[in-house]
Structures are given as C-alpha cells and as structure tokens.
Amino acid sequence: QTVVTQEPSFSVSPGGTITLTCGLNSGSVSTNYYPSWYQQTPGQAPRTLIYSTNTRSSGVPDRFSGSILGNKAALTITGAQAEDESDYYCVLYMGNYIWLFGGGTKLTVL
C-alpha cells in the first residue's frame, strides 16, 4: 500500500526558515507526481499554496516555495511569521485520476 509521508510536527522561530517534506514509503517523489501543498488552520477550509511542484497559487506570499529535494517534494517557508502556524498537507498525483494526501505536518511558530 502506497503511503505519502510527512513529518507529524515541526517548530520554527519567527523569522526562521523551515523545510517540510513529502515522500513515499516506497519510491521517490518527482515532478511527475505534480506535488501540491495546502495550508489549513483549525475550523477552516484548506488553502492552496503550491501546485505542480513549485507554482505558487494566486495571492500566496513568496516566502512559500516548493521544490524537489532529493527523493521528496519540499515546502520551504523563508522568514516564518506567526500566522504561518497551521497544518500543512501535501498531495501527490498517483496517475489514473487518483490522488493521495500525506498525513499532514503541524507547524508551530514560537
């Protein structure tokens, strides 16, 4: 069974830089998986941050960036702000119109 892996939790200091990753339990993530990233705060709908590996969605600050690092997709926040404290989810396109979410990363800014 294919599982998309994410760090369960992470913390960053205000103004700091952090990289969240999105991997596969078997195999490497490449651009062919069209990784996308979503931010969600409690009680709110998800917000699309990044799609197709590194394209920022409209209105997303440029401190958010996406890439492939090694064998994983990555979301980097450069200059984290208090309002970035949220849950972050990655999604991989598995082909044949099937998508898989990672389990999410809870980011604390303190």
Added chain:
Amino acid sequence: QVQLVESGGGVVQPGGSLRLSCAASAIHPMDWVRQAPGKGLEWVAFIQSDGNIKSYAASVRGRFTISRDNSKNTLYLQMDSLRTEDAAVYYCAVGESYAFKYWGQGTLVTVSS
C-alpha cells in the same frame, strides 16, 4: 475566483444514504475531499468537466457515486451504505493542474445511530 458552496450534510444512521451537493460558479473538473474529526485530509472522488471520467478512493469505491449537472453548475456525491468512518467534513474542490485549486467551506456528515 471560483465560488463553491456545499450543502446536504447532516446526521445519518450507519447503512444509510446521503447526497451532497456543491454549487459552483463555473464548470471545472471537480473533486470531493473529506476530513474526519481531528484527522487529516483524504481525497474521495474526481469527475472530469464533461462527466465522462470518474475516479474514487479505494475506501469509498462501490459505495459513493460522483456526478454533476452542468446545466445547474452543480456537483454531487451520492453516499450509500454509510459507515461510522465516513463521518467527516466534506469539501468540494476545483481540480486544476493536478491539484485542488479552489475549495468550498465544507459540509459536515455525521454517521451515528
């Protein structure tokens, strides 16, 4: 900006059925994504703009049916044989560039006897 408004959530007994709707401001490929209480997001189903291509997560295949009425710009999710583990907030989303570009606010489904 695409506007999405879900409706149809509610309380249903295990084994029961429910139909969710999502009113959209335009015609796009669409998805349903759900989130159980305190859990992560889970992709549920996809439908192409013309309705000719549909796909489902293994957890709902054979029980849920995605459909659309483009004359009404409305997306549906027919949920049958509901289980307690189907309880979640259900979001509709616009599928674009292999991602979920726009999201509705969600509708809550509770499965309980």
